Amino acid sequence: MTGRPGQSPPRGLRVLAIDDERPALDELAFLLRQDPRVQGVLTSDTATEALRVLQDLAVDAVFLDISMPGLSGLELAQVLSRFKSPPPVVFVTAHDRHAVEAFELNAVDYVLKPVREDRLAEAVRRVVEGGGRPAARTDDQIAVELGGRTRFISRADIRYVEAQGDYARLHTTQGSHLLRTPLATLEAEWREAGFVRIHRSLLVSLPHVQEIRTDAGRCTVLVDGKELSVSRRHTRELRDLLVRRTRPGGGT
The missing domain is CATH 3.40.50.2300 (Response regulator)
Known part of the structure; x- marks a missing residue:
């Protein structure tokens, strides 16, 4: 220095x-x-x-x-x-x-x-650089790094989130972005926005779930054309949440 x-x-x-x-x-x-x-x-x-x-x-x-x-x-x-x-x-x-x-x-x-x-x-x-929480976020805008630049994406565009060590990868229709935040933190902060855990390494946005499938006891969901596995422990909760969303006035 x-x-x-x-x-x-x-x-x-x-x-x-x-x-x-x-x-x-x-x-x-x-x-x-x-x-x-x-x-x-x-x-x-x-x-x-x-x-x-x-x-x-x-x-x-x-x-x-x-x-x-x-x-x-x-x-x-x-x-x-x-x-x-x-x-x-x-x-x-x-x-x-x-x-x-x-x-x-x-x-x-x-x-x-x-x-x-x-x-x-x-x-x-x-x-x-003075501390503070990484990747400052607002309720709708998420700050991600891309090629050395900070870019803001809308949380509404995120289809699902995948754990990658102590990072989270946000998947959108335009691509994916790494966020320096553990999946457990996003699970707690984004639940009210409709994100739920379906696997120890996955969160999905309920509004973007197109189908839920069961085959030989194995449960999966279709999100933006991609089939994602649902663990046994999360299957019942996911079904209940999806059913409540289809009812009048339903939500997460």
């Missing part, structure tokens, strides 16, 4: 990595140290120890696991949010089910394990 003439170059980030599993913590710390924007990495294997560190030292960001004995990562983030100057928080976890809670705590990012170097670099970039 270089500064303007006559100015000192900006220092790199000092971050705190927290995970109760030592191999995962060592790997996270190693990857963070490879990033040229990171100057120093502190580590802790418990949230309680991390609090003691944070009482004595200021850090630029906290990268923490969620499932830990004693104080969990979510509980630690709640404590940090009450700091006078709370550090940006990036959750690094093996589970996507806590994504909604994490973003309610104003997490800068939510990275799924196993951690990829390029994905962690993206989280560091968000910290450097």
